[in-house]
Amino acid sequence: xxxxxxxxxxxxxxxxxxxxxxxxxxxxxxxxxxxxxxxxxxxxxxxxxxxxxxxxxxxxxxxxxxxxxxxxxxxxxxxxxxxxxxxxxxxxxxxxxxxxxxxxxxxxxxxxxxxxxxxxxxxxxxxxxxxxxxxxxxxxxxxxxxxxxxxxxxxxxxxxxxxxxxxxxxxxxxxxxxxxxxxxxxxxxxxxxxxxxxxxxxxxxxxxxxxxxxxxxxxxxxxxxxxxxxxxxxxxxxxxxxxxxxxxxxxxxxxxxxxxxxxxxxxxxxxxxxxxxxxxxxxxxxxxxxxxxxxxxxxxxxxxxxxxxxxxxxxxxxxxxxxxxxxxxxxxxxxxxxxxxxxxxxxxxxxxxxxxxxxxxxxxxxxxxxxxxxxxxxxxxxxxxxxxxxxxxxxxxxxxxxxxxxxxxxxxxxxxxxxxxxxxxxxxxxxxxxxxxxxxxxxxxxxxxxxxxxxxxxxxxxxxxxxxxxxxxxxxxxxxxxxxxxxxxxxxxxxxxxxxxxxxxxxxxxxxxxxxxxxxxxxxxxxxxxxxxxxxxxxxxxxxxxxxxxxxxxxxxxxxxxxxxxxxxxxxxxxxxxxxxxxxxxxxxxxxxxxxxxxxxxxxx
Amino acid sequence: xxxxxxxxxxxxxxxxxxxxxxxxxxxxxxxxxxxxxxxxxxxxxxxxxxxxxxxxxxxxxxxxxxxxxxxxxxxxxxxxxxxxxxxxxxxxxxxxxxxxxxxxxxxxxxxxxxxxxxxxxxxxxxxxxxxxxxxxxxxxxxxxxxxxxxxxxxxxxxxxxxxxxxxxxxxxxxxxxxxxxxxxxxxxxxxxxxxxxxxxxxxxxxxxxxxxxxxxxxxxxxxxxxxxxxxxxxxxxxxxxxxxxxxxxxxxxxxxxxxxxxxxxxxxxxxxxxxxxxxxxxxxxxxxxxxxxxxxxxxxxxxxxxxxxxxxxxxxxxxxxxxxxxxxxxxxxxxxxxxxxx
Numbered sequence: 001x002x003x004x005x006x007x008x009x010x011x012x013x014x015x016x017x018x019x020x021x022x023x024x025x026x027x028x029x030x031x032x033x034x035x036x037x038x039x040x041x042x043x044x045x046x047x048x049x050x051x052x053x054x055x056x057x058x059x060x061x062x063x064x065x066x067x068x069x070x071x072x073x074x075x076x077x078x079x080x081x082x083x084x085x086x087x088x089x090x091x092x093x094x095x096x097x098x099x100x101x102x103x104x105x106x107x108x109x110x111x112x113x114x115x116x117x118x119x120x121x122x123x124x125x126x127x128x129x130x131x132x133x134x135x136x137x138x139x140x141x142x143x144x145x146x147x148x149x150x151x152x153x154x155x156x157x158x159x160x161x162x163x164x165x166x167x168x169x170x171x172x173x174x175x176x177x178x179x180x181x182x183x184x185x186x187x188x189x190x191x192x193x194x195x196x197x198x199x200x201x202x203x204x205x206x207x208x209x210x211x212x213x214x215x216x217x218x219x220x221x222x223x224x225x226x227x228x229x230x231x232x233x234x235x236x237x238x239x240x241x242x243x244x245x246x247x248x249x250x251x252x253x254x255x256x257x258x259x260x261x262x263x264x265x266x267x268x269x270x271x272x273x274x275x276x277x278x279x280x281x282x283x284x285x286x287x288x289x290x291x292x293x294x295x296x297x298x299x300x301x302x303x304x305x306x307x308x309x310x311x312x313x314x315x316x317x318x319x320x321x322x323x324x325x326x327x328x329x330x331x332x333x334x335x336x337x338x339x340x341x342x343x344x345x346x347x348x349x350x351x352x353x354x355x356x357x358x359x360x361x362x363x364x365x366x367x368x369x370x371x372x373x374x375x376x377x378x379x380x381x382x383x384x385x386x387x388x389x390x391x392x393x394x395x396x397x398x399x400x401x402x403x404x405x406x407x408x409x410x411x412x413x414x415x416x417x418x419x420x421x422x423x424x425x426x427x428x429x430x431x432x433x434x435x436x437x438x439x440x441x442x443x444x445x446x447x448x449x450x451x452x453x454x455x456x457x458x459x460x461x462x463x464x465x466x467x468x469x470x471x472x473x474x475x476x477x478x479x480x481x482x483x484x485x486x487x488x489x490x491x492x493x494x495x496x497x498x499x500x501x502x503x504x505x506x507x508x509x510x511x512x513x514x515x516x517x518x519x520x521x522x523x524x525x526x527x528x529x530x531x532x533x534x535x536x537x538x539x540x541x542x543x544x545x546x547x548x549x550x551x552x553x554x555x556x557x558x559x560x561x562x563x564x565x566x567x568x569x570x571x572x573x574x575x576x577x578x579x580x581x582x583x584x585x586x587x588x589x590x591x592x593x594x595x596x597x598x599x600x601x602x603x604x605x
Numbered sequence: 606x607x608x609x610x611x612x613x614x615x616x617x618x619x620x621x622x623x624x625x626x627x628x629x630x631x632x633x634x635x636x637x638x639x640x641x642x643x644x645x646x647x648x649x650x651x652x653x654x655x656x657x658x659x660x661x662x663x664x665x666x667x668x669x670x671x672x673x674x675x676x677x678x679x680x681x682x683x684x685x686x687x688x689x690x691x692x693x694x695x696x697x698x699x700x701x702x703x704x705x706x707x708x709x710x711x712x713x714x715x716x717x718x719x720x721x722x723x724x725x726x727x728x729x730x731x732x733x734x735x736x737x738x739x740x741x742x743x744x745x746x747x748x749x750x751x752x753x754x755x756x757x758x759x760x761x762x763x764x765x766x767x768x769x770x771x772x773x774x775x776x777x778x779x780x781x782x783x784x785x786x787x788x789x790x791x792x793x794x795x796x797x798x799x800x801x802x803x804x805x806x807x808x809x810x811x812x813x814x815x816x817x818x819x820x821x822x823x824x825x826x827x828x829x830x831x832x833x834x835x836x837x838x839x840x841x842x843x844x845x846x847x848x849x850x851x852x853x854x855x856x857x858x859x860x861x862x863x864x865x866x867x868x869x870x871x872x873x874x875x876x877x878x879x880x881x882x883x884x885x886x887x888x889x890x891x892x893x894x895x896x897x898x899x900x901x902x903x904x905x906x907x908x909x910x911x912x913x914x915x916x917x918x919x920x921x922x923x924x925x926x927x928x929x930x931x932x933x934x935x936x937x938x939x940x941x942x943x944x945x946x947x
Binding site: 318478 | 718720814884891
């Protein structure tokens with residue numbers, strides 16, 4: 001590291017100087033826990049930063065390009081555990097964040113579909129890699145086998161603990177199995193990936209409800225820690241006339257009964273109330289059960305619903321309808337549902353979830369016929385089984401320390417939706433894993449796993465022409481084919497290898513860090529001339545955040561102030577044009593990845 | 606000197622421009638249209654396509670009209686962004702224009718229901734001057750036209766195609782004669798009236814496939830019908846074109862939500878005509894202000910309100926379609942009769 005590079009140094013601290021010295025050793029690979037490096041990832045790999053599980057998106061997309069599907073699958077599975085499942089139903093927070101979707105860059109990469117490609121195209125019997133710890137002699141009970149429970153059980157098993165898991169329903173998977181319809185998530189995919197976790201030695205007890213079949217006090221006595229990942233099984237309800245009539249369902253109840261194999265008679269017209277993913281699933285399921293019309297009624301407007309546009313499109317493609325600016329007032333009928341009374345709404349302000357509220361207009365009541373009414377307005381944790389001795393919020397939910405996820409009762413932890421309220425599958429998996437690490441730390445008295453950055457020298461891995469490849473669309477069953485068989489065949493089909501590889505080329509590979517070595521730069525500015533974006537700047541200095549991580553370049557137009565020519569990695573699309581033109585080859589490319597590592601033992605004194 | 610900017614070169618926009626000029630001789634008035642053709646009589650497009658009528662005869666105002674009124678007309682310049690925070694709009698060629706007061710009357714485009722979207726490339730549209738010119742060019746080769754949906758434009762096409770000797774099939778929308786929802790009685794009455802006119806009507810059915818066949822098309826329905834046709838034309842209603850407002854912060858649902866005075870949720874921005882959505886207590890429902898009559902009334906009213914008036918937009922008198930002696934109520938159109946021509 002040359003002296004001039006100290007332009008980039010935020011401080012003269014000993015710690016930082018030690019890092020620099022370590023890097024001066026010419027290495028192809030080095031690891032770091034420096035907050036500046038962790039901060040670089042958060043700042044410069046937007047997809048990974050947006051993923052609650054911190055999935056190494058560029059890494060798994062690059063391995064799809066290399067046609068190493070098994071490796072790609074593993075890069076996913078290391079952190080999100082269920083790539084085949086998530087590749088189908090993830091809420092995809094990564095895609096709106098993707099740099100390829102930023103203004104002027106085109107459409108985001110189909111990150112989620114590529115995840116599914118890794119799962120679909122990996123060779124049969126590919127090798128699964130788990131970095132197992134030795135037996136700890138500790139035992140943990142996990143309550144709930146949904147995504148959070150599975151995430152917790154996996155990591156606890158890896159860390160060498162005995163894991164006993166309790167599931168109140170007949171099969172494991174929680175919302176994945178009972179909340180999501182099979183036409184979005186085939187059950188064989190789910191069973192295989194859950195099986196991969198259970199194979200680690202997790203002892204699963206189905207049809208066992210904690211609080212009824214097993215006492216939580218007994219669990220606390222029998223185990224060194226207990227993790228509650230019981231999801232959100234208490235549906236929200238609306239107090240209104242007719243709410244108890246036969247033919248009125250909550251979204252969760254409706255999906256659970258259909259997913260358990262029941263053929264519910266829904267009549268000709270089904271009104272779904274609510275605009276989340278469950279509402280979409282209910283409407284599509286109702287159409288498959290024979291409804292001629294399924295109308296999703298929302299308070300505000302469709303534009304502000306917190307579901308992907310793609311989901312809304314699929315609902316409408318199947319002739320479902322979305323109607324905004326209405327509020328349900330009553331369910332009508334004598335012995336069962338016959339109709340619904342609504343009011344029109346005016347558009348209100350923003351709700352905490354980003355949706356717009358609707359304010360009923362006085363005197364605007366209208367009635368419509370209905371064969372069934374499905375209230376898909378969310379659900380919350382059912383925490384009655386916990387009993388006293390645990391701190392709870394005003395709304396009666398158990399609370400946990402935000403850093404340790406442990407409740408006020410030592411050894412009792414929370415994870416997933418049970419802790420946070422209804423969220424997403426990927427958030428639940430990530431939460432389950434984080435709670436497992438904290439429970440491990442509690443039991444073992446020290447942290448045993450950590451996040452580090454891995455730095456490896458790299459080169460240009462892309463071609464500029466790839467930036468102009470259109471987003472590859474995934475085939476779906478034609479609408480007319482969707483009712484065939486039992487009507488629950490998978491709708492979206494995955495990419496074949498050719499479109500998967502084509503789509504993989506679109507990824508900018510934001511984990512590549514392009515950096516100009518000021519010591520070798522001759523200030524010719526050819527790189528600025530060839531840059532396709534405003535990504536290389538004349539810099540007066542570099543801005544840093546409080547934690548020392550990089551915050552941006554202080555650009556200047558005044559040549560007298562220029563201290564360096566610097567690459568703004570936030571603007572950089574990793575095309576490599578600068579590297580190709582540089583006459584003195586002063587631009588380094590380093591691949592920066594976030595990985596999990598065991599924490600080294602403390603030496604005995 | 607106020608700068609009034611009007612987005613949309615249809616009826617509402619042109620009426621508004623004229624009203625603004627009449628009310629304020631000094632103001633700058635800029636009328637921006639995404640359409641490359643001049644403002645035309647849209648209700649005559651179907652007749653134009655099926656007869657020898659020239660396109661020039663459809664043009665309402667020639668360039669001199671704008672010159673005389675000092676209205677700066679910008680054709681073929683789509684607006685891609687509206688920024689009420691600094692009172693500016695951005696055109697597709699990256700020119701930014703600032704305004705003092707803005708009127709959005711960007712009108713509507715054809716509505717393609719999602720279930721028909723897989724067959725988009727086989728289905729022709731009929732909502733603009735360009736669409737009409739293209740249909741006219743194909744007319745000699747067409748013997749059989751299949752209409753998909755149900756709306757006023759579809760009826761206009763029927764009224765033009767039948768006298769031209771074309772066979773017409775209508776696969777009727779199950780629930781709507783856009784924008785109204787049918788009840789079964791109305792649906793049966795309209796199907797029967799159109800059948801009497803010689804239209805082959807399929808009701809209580811919907812299209813499940815459209816594919817190429819023998820130089821024409823084969824349209825399949827859920828009910829098992831297989832219609833060999835030369836042309837499939839969408840007539841499933843019109844919806845506002847609002848993509849350019851996506852990040853404007855202006856409240857929208859189906860259209861731009863406006864109050865009775867046609868004010869949007871953003872200060873100094875009004876909307877009128879087909880893109881403006883109003884709650885009408887008389888209907889107990891929201892309506893996008895579709896049709897020529899609404900455009901005419903609201904264009905003028907919005908312009909007056911922009912100059913300081915505080916007038917409320919009325920609910921227009923419904924018009925009537927007459928088909929085989931049966932009358933059907935319409936909204937936003939003066940209405941017409943299929944019986945006069947046939």
